[in-house]
Amino acid sequence: MGRISAAEMRVLMIFLATAFLWLFRMDINLTMGGQDITVPGWSNVMGIAKYVDDGTVAIVMAILLFIVPSKQRKGETLMDWETAVKLPWGILLLFGGGFALAGGFTESGLSLWIGERLHGLAAYPHGVLIGGIGLLVTFLTELTSNMATTSVLEPILAGIAKANDIPPLLIMIPAALSASFAFMLPVATAPNAIVFASGHIPIRKMVYAGIVLNLIGVLLVVLTVLVLTVRIFN
Structure with missing residues (x-):
């Protein structure tokens, strides 16, 4: 497969950020050593839990793909519309x-x-x-x-x-x-x-x-x- 390129690394980072935001959007309740521990979600910490959901995260990250430069060519981003229309939208x-x-x-x-x-x-x-x-x-x-x-x-x-x-x-x-x-x-x-x-x-x-x-x-x-x-x- 060869060495990972800069553009591929940026796509990977956006994907990992998307997964992180999905997983930790809401509070997570854990039990450790007989004690209940609550890990606050980022949406509650920011006070925007009523206004965001998993779809919001997906849309924002998808928009980033059209904004972040790929460094392959000048003015080229990670995603362009010609590539997007080829996705299996059905x-x-x-x-x-x-x-x-x-x-x-x-x-x-x-x-x-x-x-x-x-x-x-x-x-x-x-x-x-x-x-x-x-x-x-x-x-x-x-x-x-x-x-x-x-x-x-x-x-x-x-x-x-x-x-x-x-x-x-x-x-x-x-x-x-x-x-x-x-x-x-x-x-x-x-x-x-x-x-x-x-x-x-x-x-x-x-x-x-x-x-x-x-x-x-x-x-x-x-x-x-x-x-x-x-x-x-x-």
């Missing part, structure tokens, strides 16, 4: 849209409202409930992205858990794990599309094999949650 919009959607479900009270309408779920055994959620999420994620699936369902599951007096992690963890079981269709995930595009595996074989893998995955999730997760999270 992925950023996908994640950002997912977070916004999840926040809308929670802030509007829609997730809790749906949970209250499904108040009878507490009567089912935990194994049946976890298996049903796993199957629903597994086959839903074949048609939608993992991010979209979890962003929509996790707030709803949290509302269902609250309305039915069920431990939230008991149904939210299986949903998060099952969202990765996209084995059936080429549109489910990029690796599936690459394999299908090779022409060696017809859609029928992919669906048959994917169903088997999905069912095995859901079964493993049910066993894992009932055996390990319950013990770990008490």
Whole structure:
């Protein structure tokens, strides 16, 4: 790779500064030697905690990339617009849209409202409930992205858990794990599309094999949650 250049060192410093500002923005509570210790966050020390969040840090540091000179050429900065437009903005919009959607479900009270309408779920055994959620999420994620699936369902599951007096992690963890079981269709995930595009595996074989893998995955999730997760999270 060679020796690190001055421009690369400056990018590294901005990245480390971003991580530091993210980690220490809010107060950190520690327990050492039986004593509770609070490390004050920089936003509280400066009295601006109400006005800044992680997004503020990201925006400021991104702007710095367009300001700090790279020292490669005169007038050249670490980042220019020609390079910025080549970034995978679609992925950023996908994640950002997912977070916004999840926040809308929670802030509007829609997730809790749906949970209250499904108040009878507490009567089912935990194994049946976890298996049903796993199957629903597994086959839903074949048609939608993992991010979209979890962003929509996790707030709803949290509302269902609250309305039915069920431990939230008991149904939210299986949903998060099952969202990765996209084995059936080429549109489910990029690796599936690459394999299908090779022409060696017809859609029928992919669906048959994917169903088997999905069912095995859901079964493993049910066993894992009932055996390990319950013990770990008490």
